[in-house]
Amino acid sequence: MLAGVRETKRDKLFLFCNTLYVLIAFLIVFYPVVYMVSASISNPKLVASGEMWLWPRDITFDGYKRVFANSNIWVGYTNTLIYTIVGTAINLLVTLPAAYALSRKDFVGRHFFTGMFMVTMFFGGGLVPTYLLVKQLGMIDTMWAIVIPSAASIWNIIVSRTFFQSSIPRELQEAALIDGASNIKLFVRIILPLSMPIIAVMALFYGVGNWNSYFSALIYLNDAAKYPLQLVLRQILVLQEMGAQGGGAIDASTAAAMNTKAEIAALVRYAVIIVATLPIILIYPFLQRYFVQGVMIGSIKG
Incomplete structure (x- = not known):
């Protein structure tokens, strides 16, 4: 907001909803990207069982080795x-x-x-x-x-x-x-x-x-x-x-x-x-x- 301009309750509500919306949109976009990166270097058994859901676990680069070996x-x-x-x-x-x-x-x-x-x-x-x-x-x-x-x-x-x-x-x-x-x-x-x-x-x-x-x-x-x-x-x-x-x-x-x-x-x-x-x-x-x-x-x- 501009200096000297007083925020009304509706302005604060709008800013809160806007911030919440942007945060949710960011998570919706960010999670699949992180999941794909983590899944590409995690143990495939943990990925298939759902134990790996965000951060990589039992890290392996076998998938990249197989891809780049081609x-x-x-x-x-x-x-x-x-x-x-x-x-x-x-x-x-x-x-x-x-x-x-x-x-x-x-x-x-x-x-x-x-x-x-x-x-x-x-x-x-x-x-x-x-x-x-x-x-x-x-x-x-x-x-x-x-x-x-x-x-x-x-x-x-x-x-x-x-x-x-x-x-x-x-x-x-x-x-x-x-x-x-x-x-x-x-x-x-x-x-x-x-x-x-x-x-x-x-x-x-x-x-x-x-x-x-x-x-x-x-x-x-x-x-x-x-x-x-x-x-x-x-x-x-x-x-x-x-x-x-x-x-x-x-x-x-x-x-x-x-x-x-x-x-x-x-x-x-x-x-x-x-x-x-x-x-x-x-x-x-x-x-x-x-x-x-x-x-x-x-x-x-x-």
Whole structure:
């Protein structure tokens, strides 16, 4: 509260409820993260029995050893890094110029193009026509099948357009044009340096999407050497589950072996989750400041 402003009972009640709500929301988000980390390094028997419910017990790194011993993990990491970096670069190269063009009031037909873009948010050709198009373009089993079809998000273009409209002074653009700057020079030398918040937000949005993407790879890639990390981890989980399930008639020793496999599968599952999400968790704090600015600044006129 501001200095000198007296809090009423309703203000105190609101602050109490707000603090309680934030605390509950924090616990709801925090507990699964701590549980996954603890489960990935705890004895799987204690995890399965429920004895481990928060902090790690009987610590073991066998799950991580099994995950990283698989050479396909490193191949998947390399592929995912390439797909994420190249894909995010293409996303920004398409999204930012399109958003800036649509934000310019002197762009003839901007309302028409905006409407046409928005139509694609609600209607699409479907999976089969998209696959046939990618195949005819010769992109099957290549990196381009992963990054080109998802080169732009209409929602992100609209968000970026709003940022340019509300945050970049029109007078600044007009002054640059009067001084002889071309539209390209204006965009590269003036607009982009002033747009770091929205660039960071778009990079984060697209980067997380590209990092977690697996469906496009599942559809368009046939060569296992080109699989991204998410698809490699999916294969590991499927194989672990199949190995744990077994089949046919079983005796006591077989049942014990299957139970051990099931425990190992559970341990590997948690380790796989941490391996897949840790890079994004580590990167986000460095972009959080720009993320908040980019989301909020476009909502304020002034």
